[in-house]
Amino acid sequence: MNIFSLNRKQIKAKPLSTILNIFLFATGVAIISFLFLTTDKIESQLKNNVANIDLVVGAKGSPLQLILAGIYHIDHPTGNIQYKDALELTKNPLVKQAVPLALGDSYHGFRIVGTNQTYPDLYHGQLKEGKPWKSDFEANIGSKVAEKTGLRIGDHFAGVHGFIEEAGHAHDEHEYAVTGIFEETGTVLDQLILTNIESVWKIHEHHHDEHSDPGIGAEEDHDHHHGQADDHSHEHEVGHDHETAEAHAQISGNDEEKEITLLLVKYTNPMGAITLPRLVNSTTNMQAASPALEINRLYSLMGVGVHTIRLIAGFIIIISAFSIFISLLNSLKERKYELALIRSMGGSRNKLFSLIVLEGVTIAFIGYLAGLVLSRLGMLFISYYAETNYHYSLQQWFNLNDVYFLFVSLIIGLLSALIPAIKAMRTDISKTLSE
Incomplete structure (x- = not known):
């Protein structure tokens, strides 16, 4: 049976x-x-995308929005900050490293980020092929960008204002050249296009006086992108000038009137977590947001x-x-x-x-x-x-x-x-x- x-x-x-x-x-x-x-x-x-970043400094607004925009690139930034204020913050002995980011432009929905060569190091980014960007209008792209857009070494492309391809103004007069493609990291680096600040700065200097149409789809986006163009230039300077005191001395007063989008900060020691956020939030026009704190809050909201x-x-x-x-x-x-x-x-x-x-x-x-x-x-x-x-x-x-x-x-x-x-x-x- x-x-x-x-x-x-x-x-x-x-x-x-x-x-x-x-x-x-x-x-x-x-x-x-x-x-x-x-x-x-x-x-x-x-967790993977936090990349040991201790603090994100940007314009006042929602701390969570600042984290989502600055680290995860899934939201618009809260605004722009003055370059001179960011430069002053990088001189604080509690700041071990300050990596600037300039957000605003995109290509096929992938963000173009003006920054310096230290940003890929946050995610242990290594070039699969090609070489790092050096000159203006050179760019390194993430593995996912290469996969989805079909861009290869030597290809040229033009960025647009905002993150919607049809709504943004295309910068056809200035094209980027792909000089390097990163290996897959499983982080946000895979979906970014990195370039130097000077390139984005030049594009937006040329475009700033001519473009007045807020037809990006949202007026807020347009304002962000406008400032962010300048931010790119500033960020390059912040990241570059943070390396040595001599570099700070080379910055002209004119440059200090510029703006950047935000800074990704690492502390020199644990005292930074106690002192630096309070200092930024209470004595400057900027806002400091802790990724660990905001992500825990997000977990608690999701957890319910x-x-x-x-x-x-x-x-x-x-x-x-x-x-x-x-x-x-x-x-x-x-x-x-x-x-x-x-x-x-x-x-x-x-x-x-x-x-x-x-x-x-x-x-x-x-x-x-x-x-x-x-x-x-x-x-x-x-x-x-x-x-x-x-x-x-x-x-x-x-x-x-x-x-x-x-x-x-x-x-x-x-x-x-x-x-x-x-x-x-x-x-x-x-x-x-x-x-």
């Missing part, structure tokens, strides 16, 4: 009830598995929603377990003669017990597999959305929690079938057959 064959036939005997139980179980599993995948991938992306959704998914699984329990319990009334015949033909009580338990565990296992498939389909969709809109890859097909959840699913199936299995094991053969 093969209990596996009997189990398969019994499951097929009531397709609607079985499908309902599997669907409920799969829904709960899919939601929880999907949340594990997305939260794990998002958290790893957030994620925890709530997990509770809902858990509740669905509990309902599914009750559904399996009721389904098996009700089926005993119709199957009592069948079970009695099995006993009379030599089947033991343990055999009956195993048959019912196996049915509950099988439904839970099938539901678990269906839930995994649904969660991966959801992951595929959200990854495509993130890749299309933010150039971030969230693809992740395996999580260690899935293994743990497999055992949890099987235990739930076992518990839901336990009482019906005990009742089946206690079937009175003579009474049932006499009926």
Whole structure:
């Protein structure tokens, strides 16, 4: 007597009830598995892109917006800051390193960032081919930029104002030349186009007096990009001049009237975390935002929603377990003669017990597999959305929690079938057959 064959036939005997139980179980599993995948991938992306940056200094506004714009490049900056103020901050002994960034222009949705050669080092960026930019209008591109746009060494391209290709003003009069392509790092560097500040400065100096149309799609974006062009030039100077005192002395007073978008700061020692943010926020027109603090706040905001959704998914699984329990319990009334015949033909009580338990565990296992498939389909969709809109890859097909959840699913199936299995094991053969 093969209990596996009997189990398969019994499951097929009531397709609607079985499908309902599997669907409920799969829904709960899919939601929880999907949340594990997305939260794990998002958290790893957030941590990888912080790159040991201690502080982001920019214009006053939302600290979280400043972090998202300056580190993750998924938001517009809060504005611009004066170059002379940023230059003064770099002289503080608590500042070990200050890397300038100038945001505003883009190419096919990928941001063009005016900065210096220290920025790729934050992400351990190494050139896969080509050489670092040196002259004006030379650029190094990330691996994802090269993959999506098809740009290669020696190719030329023109940037546009803003981050929407159709809405921004194209700088056709000044084209960048690709001189290097970075190796894939799995960080934000993969999706950036890096150049020196002078290049962006020259473009915006030429464009600043002529361009007055705010038709970038948003007036705020236009203002940002205008200032950011100048920022590029300033940032180059900040990053470059931060290296030596002599470089500071070479800056003319004219340059100090310029603006930059923000600074990425590393502390000399832990005292910087206590002193520097307070100093910037209270004594200057700039704002200092701590990536660690803001990301923890973001985690807490996400955590409330994620925890709530997990509770809902858990509740669905509990309902599914009750559904399996009721389904098996009700089926005993119709199957009592069948079970009695099995006993009379030599089947033991343990055999009956195993048959019912196996049915509950099988439904839970099938539901678990269906839930995994649904969660991966959801992951595929959200990854495509993130890749299309933010150039971030969230693809992740395996999580260690899935293994743990497999055992949890099987235990739930076992518990839901336990009482019906005990009742089946206690079937009175003579009474049932006499009926």
